[in-house]
Every structure is written in C-alpha cells, then in structure tokens.
Amino acid sequence: MRVLILNGPNLNRLGKREPDAYGTFTLAELEHELEQFAFDHGIELTCSQSNHEGEIIDWLQQAERQDLDGVVLNAGAYTHTSIAIRDAIASINVPVIEVHISNVYKREDFRHHSFIAPVAEGQITGFGKDVYFLGLHALLLRNQRG
Numbered sequence: 001m002r003v004l005i006l007n008g009p010n011l012n013r014l015g016k017r018e019p020d021a022y023g024t025f026t027l028a029e030l031e032h033e034l035e036q037f038a039f040d041h042g043i044e045l046t047c048s049q050s051n052h053e054g055e056i057i058d059w060l061q062q063a064e065r066q067d068l069d070g071v072v073l074n075a076g077a078y079t080h081t082s083i084a085i086r087d088a089i090a091s092i093n094v095p096v097i098e099v100h101i102s103n104v105y106k107r108e109d110f111r112h113h114s115f116i117a118p119v120a121e122g123q124i125t126g127f128g129k130d131v132y133f134l135g136l137h138a139l140l141l142r143n144q145r146g
C-alpha cells in the first residue's frame with residue numbers, strides 16, 4: 001500500500017505554534033513516528049508539507065498519477081477557504097482522509113466549515129497527532145476490505 005501524508009500551511013511550525021491547540025511535537029518528530037508506523041504495517045509512505053495552495057494541488061494530482069492508495073491530508077486553514085483544493089480532491093480517483101490535530105468544532109466558528117469534507121473519504125478531528133495514525137488505520141482497513 002502506498003500513501004501520502006500531506007500537511008498544509010503552518011504545520012511546519014508544529015512544536016512552536018500554539019502548543020495549547022497543537023501540542024509540542026514537531027513536524028519532523030511526527031513524520032519520523034509515521035514512517036516507523038508505516039514500516040511496521042507494510043505501508044510505503046511519503047510525507048510532504050507545503051505552505052502553498054498550488055503546491056498542495058500539485059501533490060494531490062501527483063497522487064493520482066502515481067496511483068497511490070490514499071492521502072492523509074491536513075490542509076490547515078485552507079480547509080476553511082480553498083475551493084481549489086476541494087476541486088483537486090474531487091478530480092482525483094484516490095481516497096483522501098481529512099485530518100485535524102485540534103477539534104475544529106470546539107474552536108472558532110470559521111473553523112466549523114470545511115470545503116474538503118464533502119469530497120473526502122472521511123474526517124478525523126481532535127485527537128492530537130493520533131489523527132494521522134487513525135487516518136492510516138482507516139486506509140489499511142479500506143485496503144483490506146478491497
């Protein structure tokens with residue numbers, strides 16, 4: 001199984017950024033743990049992060065060209081603003097799991113709307129860094145069931 005973990009804007013600042021909302025782990029630590037999990041579960045994993053909307057769209061389109069089995073996407077604030085990312089997800093034949101470290105529904109109203117949710121396979125929000133592992137589990141289960 002081949003999967004892309006794709007993090008959007010400001011997630012390169014994990015560890016320093018609003019630790020009450022996002023914890024104290026860094027993106028490098030998270031990616032290291034995800035690579036370990038992937039190795040243990042026979043997943044070929046690529047981790048990527050971009051602060052740029054267009055680059056996120058390029059990665060999503062590439063996921064389809066590479067015929068990946070899934071994408072675990074934390075689009076950050078683009079979740080709440082980007083029709084272009086939503087259209088990119090709708091245009092590819094690859095399941096995308098939307099994840100958020102914080103529980104967006106417990107936070108400001110502007111975080112309650114996701115442009116991505118209607119085109120994502122599912123949404124996981126509010127379990128800290130576990131959302132990425134839960135996303136990988138969801139793809140593993142999906143893959144096993146065929």
Ligand code: DQA
Nearest residue numbers: 074075076077100101102111
């Ligand atoms: C986030 C939630 C978003 O509202 C926010 O803009 C982020 C991170 C999360 O992981 O909880 O950048 O996606």
